[in-house]
Amino acid sequence: MDALDEQIDKFLAAPSYAVVGASDDTHKYGHKVYRNYLAHGKKAFPINPKVPTVMGNTAYPDLISLPEKVESVSVITPPTVTEKVVEDAIKAGIKNIWMQPGAESRAAVERAQAAGLNVIHGGPCILVVMGYHE
Numbered sequence: 028m029d030a031l032d033e034q035i036d037k038f039l040a041a042p043s044y045a046v047v048g049a050s051d052d053t054h055k056y057g058h059k060v061y062r063n064y065l066a067h068g069k070k071a072f073p074i075n076p077k078v079p080t081v082m083g084n085t086a087y088p089d090l091i092s093l094p095e096k097v098e099s100v101s102v103i104t105p106p107t108v109t110e111k112v113v114e115d116a117i118k119a120g121i122k123n124i125w126m127q128p129g130a131e132s133r134a135a136v137e138r139a140q141a142a143g144l145n146v147i148h149g150g151p152c153i154l155v156v157m158g159y160h161e
Contacts, residue, residue, distance in 0.1 A: 034147050035156060038123040041098035042070065045090055045121075047112050048103035048130075049073030049081045056127060056154070057103040058082075063159045064101075072097065090115040099123040101153055106132035117142045125153055 044064055048057035061081060064071035073081035076088035087093050090100065090112070100121050102109050109126055113135045116124055124139050126148040139146045153159075 031147070031151065034123075034145055035151065037145050038099045038125055038147060039157075041123060043095070043097045043099075044069055044071040045074050045087075045093060045097045045100045046071055046103070047074040047090070047100060048108075049075050049086065051078065051081055055103075059154055059159060060101050060103055060127065063154055063157055067157060090119045090121065093119070096120060099125070101125050101127060102130045103127045104130050106130060106135065109135040110138070113139045113142075113144075116144065123147075128152055 046057060046061040046064065049061040050057040052058055061071060061073050072093055073084055073086045074089060075081060075086045078086050080086050098121065100116055102112050102124060104112060109130045110132060113124065121144065123145040126135065128150060131148040136146055136148050
């Protein structure tokens with residue numbers, strides 16, 4: 028098993044997840060990632076400061092506002108927003124962060140790694156890894 032597989036296994040072993048960028052728009056990846064967690068029976072919290080709910084579930088404005096601690100976070104946001112998400116993840120005690128393709132920035136990756144987070148970035152998509160089907 029290579030290092031990336033180990034990182035992914037560690038990420039997926041979490042008891043609960045947050046999806047930053049979750050959306051009700053079925054064409055957006057934030058919707059697909061959130062729906063994918065639920066379809067696999069995972070406990071997941073949608074993070075979106077612009078809406079009160081996603082798929083009928085309470086949406087939270089940021090990681091700090093979650094009602095319970097999560098260990099793993101999927102990030103589907105523009106890179107500048109991801110940099111703020113990393114800061115919130117560090118404050119919230121998150122252990123694993125998966126920056127979906129297009130969400131990462133060098134600054135966000137370096138900051139998360141420097142804080143000791145398990146950081147997945149640069150290509151692998153959780154939808155492919157988990158076998159997402161529409």
